[in-house]
Amino acid sequence: xxxxxxxxxxxxxxxxxxxxxxxxxxxxxxxxxxxxxxxxxxxxxxxxxxxxxxxxxxxxxxxxxxxxxxxxxxxxxxxxxxxxxxxxxxxxxxxxxxxxxxxxxxxxxxxxxxx
Amino acid sequence: xxxxxxxxxxxxxxxxxxxxxxxxxxxxxxxxxxxxxxxxxxxxxxxxxxxxxxxxxxxxxxxxxxxxxxxxxxxxxxxxxxxxxxxxxxxxxxxxxxxxxxxxxxxxxxxxxxx
Numbered sequence: 001x002x003x004x005x006x007x008x009x010x011x012x013x014x015x016x017x018x019x020x021x022x023x024x025x026x027x028x029x030x031x032x033x034x035x036x037x038x039x040x041x042x043x044x045x046x047x048x049x050x051x052x053x054x055x056x057x058x059x060x061x062x063x064x065x066x067x068x069x070x071x072x073x074x075x076x077x078x079x080x081x082x083x084x085x086x087x088x089x090x091x092x093x094x095x096x097x098x099x100x101x102x103x104x105x106x107x108x109x110x111x112x113x114x115x
Numbered sequence: 116x117x118x119x120x121x122x123x124x125x126x127x128x129x130x131x132x133x134x135x136x137x138x139x140x141x142x143x144x145x146x147x148x149x150x151x152x153x154x155x156x157x158x159x160x161x162x163x164x165x166x167x168x169x170x171x172x173x174x175x176x177x178x179x180x181x182x183x184x185x186x187x188x189x190x191x192x193x194x195x196x197x198x199x200x201x202x203x204x205x206x207x208x209x210x211x212x213x214x215x216x217x218x219x220x221x222x223x224x225x226x227x228x229x230x
Contacts, residue, residue: 036219041224043119043205043222043223044205044207046218046219049217051217090158102160102173106157107155107156
């Protein structure tokens with residue numbers, strides 16, 4: 001079965017600390033991987049994506065993610081968290097080909113940042 | 116540059132009432148999606164469209180209908196609202212196949228309460 005698991009429902013970090021949000025997936029084909037962020041009361045915004053090439057990808061707002069095929073993981077990282085990073089983070093996986101390109105979404109990780 | 120615009124932003128309905136949510140995008144995107152977001156459930160796809168005049172069912176289509184008469188608009192209808200349809204609804208759009216751009220653009224959401 002195809003699925004995306006974000007093991008951490010809620011994470012709290014201190015401002016300036018490093019951050020890692022976990023994402024594990026189960027997908028039959030070569031996946032297209034995404035991280036989206038949702039600020040309170042807003043829609044989702046793409047942070048970064050990966051489908052081939054260098055397994056470490058850089059995104060907006062200083063985020064990066066590493067694709068590990070052997071572990072079926074696509075973890076999101078940031079070296080130093082800012083208070084404005086408090087938000088909900090969603091990992092998603094989708095097909096590289098096909099007409100509908102429907103994504104499978106994780107349930108999200110809520111990030112709180114302590115001052 | 117408006118992007119994806121959803122109207123209304125908030126709505127309260129009584130059980131059995133009908134309403135239409137409008138999604139408009141000004142990016143000439145081929146694909147459009149309607150999602151609902153519920154606590155602990157993540158994003159669930161209701162219906163989607165891969166082009167003007169086409170629609171297809173997603174994961175949770177029951178109780179909803181959609182239309183894509185114009186490329187820029189994707190309408191979501193509730194014919195007879197039920198309390199179980201209380202949710203936050205998001206519209207999203209993206210370019211078509213072969214563009215190499217899988218990024219989804221989201222609207223800011225519609226909060227719907229059905230009493």
